[in-house]
Amino acid sequence: MASRKSFYLVREDMLTDAMEKTLEAKELLHSGKVKKINEAVHKVGLSRSAFYKYKDGIFPFHTMVKEKIITLSIILVDRSGSLSQLLGKVAETGANVLTINQTIPLQGRAHMTLSIDTAPMALDLDELMELLEGLEAVEKVELVGSGS
Incomplete structure (x- = not known):
């Protein structure tokens, strides 16, 4: 059986730049300020590949609660x-x-x-x-x- 992913609570100042920008891009998309991922990553200065790497693995604590x-x-x-x-x-x-x-x-x-x-x-x-x-x-x- 494959090992399951563990979850951790990490302080914001410990996040990498790419992780912080991924959160910003997700918020832009969620709020409707931008409609497409391409727009969101361009606006925050993040590559699409970095966005896709982190998008399903990083969430603001309040949303997970x-x-x-x-x-x-x-x-x-x-x-x-x-x-x-x-x-x-x-x-x-x-x-x-x-x-x-x-x-x-x-x-x-x-x-x-x-x-x-x-x-x-x-x-x-x-x-x-x-x-x-x-x-x-x-x-x-x-x-x-x-x-x-």
Whole structure:
């Protein structure tokens, strides 16, 4: 089983310049001051590659505290009932499934992204990911985003 990413709380003055600019670009996009990523990165003086490197891994603390919608990347074994079992486990936690995107299975594996509203859950995010990784049909679970 692949190791899961750990999360850390880091003081702002410890962030690299590229990380700070990524946060600025994300805020410009979120506020509607710019419409395209190209505009946002140009305005803050950041390369697109640096933006894409950090965009899904850095968030202002206040958004992580109040955000209740997460997106998980999951590698699922292609076998009858796998998706049903996964969704059943998510439902047991009280989370609400918002979107499901799944690739056509190749070589016995399907990649899927699952966006869920975690507000009704009693578990924390680490517990949810551990629960899903414990399913026989699940090979890997990663947090890829958080947002409303």
